[in-house]
Amino acid sequence: MEWIKWFGEHFIGMFNAGGEVFMGLITGIVPTLVVLLTFTYALMKFIGEERVNGAIQFASKYMILRYTVMPVLAVLILTNPMAYTFGRFLPEKQKPAFYDSAVSFVHPVTSLFPYANAGELFVYLGIANGIKEAGYSMSELAVRYFLVGIVIILIRGVVTEMITKYLAKRNNASVLEGGN
Numbered sequence: 001m002e003w004i005k006w007f008g009e010h011f012i013g014m015f016n017a018g019g020e021v022f023m024g025l026i027t028g029i030v031p032t033l034v035v036l037l038t039f040t041y042a043l044m045k046f047i048g049e050e051r052v053n054g055a056i057q058f059a060s061k062y063m064i065l066r067y068t069v070m071p072v073l074a075v076l077i078l079t080n081p082m083a084y085t086f087g088r089f090l091p092e093k094q095k096p097a098f099y100d101s102a103v104s105f106v107h108p109v110t111s112l113f114p115y116a117n118a119g120e121l122f123v124y125l126g127i128a129n130g131i132k133e134a135g136y137s138m139s140e141l142a143v144r145y146f147l148v149g150i151v152i153i154l155i156r157g158v159v160t161e162m163i164t165k166y167l168a169k170r171n172n173a174s175v176l177e178g179g180n
Contacts, residue, residue, distance in 0.1 A: 032114065032115075034115075036113060036114070036115040037079075037115045040076060040077060040115070044077060052073075052077070053089075055069075055073070056070060056073060056074075056086060056089055057089050059073075060089045060090050060094075063157075063158060063161070064154065066090070066094065066097075066098065066101075066157065067097065067098070067101045067153055067154045067156070067157025067158060067161075068101075068150055068153065068154050070086055070089075070098065070101075070102075071083070071086075071098065071101040071102040071104075071105045071153050071157075072105065072109070072150065072153075073086070074086035074102050075102060075105050075106055075109045075113075075116050075117070076109065076113055076116055079115065079116045079117065080106040080116065080117040080119070080120075083102050083106070083116075084099055084102055084103070086098070086102070087099060087102075093161075093164060093165065093168060094161060094164075096160055096161075096164045097156075097157045097158070097160035097161035097164060098157065100156045100157060100160040101153040101154070101156055101157035101160075102153075104149070104152060104153050104156050105149055105150075105153045106120065107120055107123060107124070107149070108145050108146050108148065108149020108150070108152070109146065109149065110123070110124040111124050111128075111141070111142035111143075111145040111146050112142050112143070112146050124145070127141070127145075128141055128142070
């Protein structure tokens with residue numbers, strides 16, 4: 001009989017703890033996410049969708065911009081997972097590398113722009129809480145996390161593009177030679 005009592009108390013306790021976490025999110029990060037997302041969409045409307053598309057098409061012409069500016073803009077504007085649709089501006093032979101860059105940036109972006117990949121916010125917050133408890137600045141961590149993410153996506157994009165070219169050449173893949 002004692003174990004039934006224990007189970008009942010702890011079973012409802014699990015839901016009480018979940019409710020406390022949920023209320024913490026509602027009064028903490030959720031309003032920030034909503035405001036950041038609203039700001040991003042308002043900025044896009046102010047700049048104009050045509051200009052944003054033009055900037056992305058310009059960036060797609062140059063390797064450094066293709067694997068830094070494009071993935072960053074894609075993740076900030078469209079968030080995860082819609083960010084991958086920016087690949088439509090690229091020829092087939094560059095799409096795998098762009099996808100690799102964009103998918104690699106959805107974690108580092110969370111440090112400064114949590115709305116862009118809110119589903120993975122727990123990863124960054126876990127690291128940030130450890131840094132905070134150790135006495136270091138969370139702001140410095142956020143900036144470094146973001147900047148290192150940009151360096152990593154550039155490296156991944158360039159390497160993946162080289163691998164794609166090598167494999168296409170080896171397999172004589174005409175699909176990757178052509179257009180979009």
